[in-house]
Amino acid sequence: MNDLMHSGSGGGTLPTMSTREIAELTSKKHQHVMRDAGAMFKALDMDQEGYVHFWTDPQNGQRYREFLLPKDLTLTLVAGYDIQLRHRIVKRLEEIEARVSDPMVALNDAAALRGFLLTYSEKVIALEHKVEELAPKAEALDLLETSEGSVGPRLAAKMLNMPEKKFTSWLQTNRWAFRQNGIGPLQAYVDKRDRGYLEHRPHTYRDQVRGEDRTIAQMMITPKGLKRLAERLSGGRA
Incomplete structure (x- = not known):
């Protein structure tokens, strides 16, 4: 499961669903869901970059692109899918919202905890890559200062x-x-x-x-x- 959270404009935490999980729930290829999401952003005249997220595959260590969509965009995206697929998405969104509203539910839910830990691990890996990238530049700047x-x-x-x-x-x-x-x-x-x-x-x-x-x-x-x-x-x- 990959139910993630992001900060809303009011400072609160909003539930999001990744295009990877949408692909899993609808038995579609992720590349096709990403294509549909891109078409949705274009139709809505929205900047898709604000919803981009990179996740790291633990098996090969490679980073891949996905979208994290709030509830309204998730429902908009799957509006063209058949009713059974839409129902799966709606039920999943209800589960995510329940975990957000009740933190004890999330603490007792192995799937939710796994999702949180994976997200944290991805952020740590991304930061490690950034540090490695900036280290030579930082060293050079230290030399410049002296x-x-x-x-x-x-x-x-x-x-x-x-x-x-x-x-x-x-x-x-x-x-x-x-x-x-x-x-x-x-x-x-x-x-x-x-x-x-x-x-x-x-x-x-x-x-x-x-x-x-x-x-x-x-x-x-x-x-x-x-x-x-x-x-x-x-x-x-x-």
């Missing part, structure tokens, strides 16, 4: 938790930096220098072939640029 000056592309890539080649390729693809005639050291685009994201600093090295010291302009990424790159790489706009 950065006191401009850094070169290699260190910046490390701070942003990216492979150096992928990072320098990103800089060129997104018009932060370029190589003169496709070769040589990275150089900053003027607009990124004007915004204070990048700068050039003189760098002196020993030319072993000529046996003399040479000075070139080395591109550096400022703390402001590091912060902007962290925002860009996490999904922000330029």
